[in-house]
Amino acid sequence: MKAKRALTDRESAIPALAEAFREHGFEGATLATLSKATGLGKGSLYNFFPGGKEEMMEAVLENIDGWFAKAIFSPLEHGSDPAAAVTAMFDDVTAYFRSGRRVCVVGCLGLNSSGETFAIKVKDYFARWISALAQCLEAGKVPPAMALDLAEEAVSGIQGAIVLARALGDEASFQRIVHRLRSTLLDTIGRFG
Amino acid sequence: MKAKRALTDRESAIPALAEAFREHGFEGATLATLSKATGLGKGSLYNFFPGGKEEMMEAVLENIDGWFAKAIFSPLEHGSDPAAAVTAMFDDVTAYFRSGRRVCVVGCLGLNSSGETFAIKVKDYFARWISALAQCLEAGKVPPAMALDLAEEAVSGIQGAIVLARALGDEASFQRIVHRLRSTLLDTIGRFG
């Protein structure tokens, strides 16, 4: 029972940690911040994450990766209906990033030097996303080279939409950009599929 | 003479400050970092920027804004040849951001809460960029609504390309994405112009 309970509590702290890292970045999130965000004291935090902030971020990345793998990557890779999978991806992503109000932790990590520790995970996350989307497009009869190009463009475009929407404080711009990307992909599938 | 010399030295420190902020972010850049980056001691730094880090970042933003206004915004707004202006913009931006190796300080500021102090400048920067590009497209006979959409997409796309290129550690992806964006804009101008 102990093991399960410990794991549960550790696991249940991760979303709060993720939100704190999202809001303040890795360097900007202090232990006090993380403690307040999770409702756990320093003692508990270091009990669950002996490696400190770094291990917390590691756990957050793991958690994010797990969510994306299940909700986004897997359907793209193994879905039977490419167009539906693309549509679902954009819907889920829009909800996940709250139309750009919510920042992409992984993308942010890549931007400044504090994230170099996590460089491999950051790279893998984006590589897998692009690859999954390209695979989906190929399943929609889009030629491989074009599929890869479009996938890259879409993933990059989503990140850009987050940056822009945050900067302008305007969710509508996120919606417009993502809508456009979706149309491009669906049109292409429609043209070849 | 005193004023000129002081101004000169202050001014010449700004690029180094910008680079440090780029690399480490606002919170991540410590005074020790900034001191080393500029070669100036704390004394000199606070002599030139009595307001501390905040004033330094303010100066950096001012400087960036000045550069963009001159090199990017103004040609877009007042250039006689829209297609040439668009081409020049993408060339200059690619060089400026070193194909995505270099991060956009302004975009990064918008992403985490430490940048809230500079929210207005961040917003204005992107708003002006989009507006300038849209104006250029309109000069190329692109209908206003479409011009605005495309401009938004392009600016957002560039930011996304930076995020992705940094994350993947791959300049080529930046090049590909930006190339695509440029083609889209030029094609549209060609269709209407």
Next chain:
DNA sequence: GTTCGCATGTACCTATCGGTACAATCTTTT
């Protein structure tokens, strides 16, 4: 009900943070 072991809050550690004070130095003006 006592023991056992994880969970937790508190106190504390050192290093470093952003920032200030100021004496020493260097420039410039006269």
Next chain:
DNA sequence: AAAAGATTGTACCGATAGGTACATGCGAAC
């Protein structure tokens, strides 16, 4: 060359950073 002012390095400040130590708490197992 001497006065005046700008420029700089150094020492220092309180606050807080991330992290550790540990005594206490508390629930499960026997």
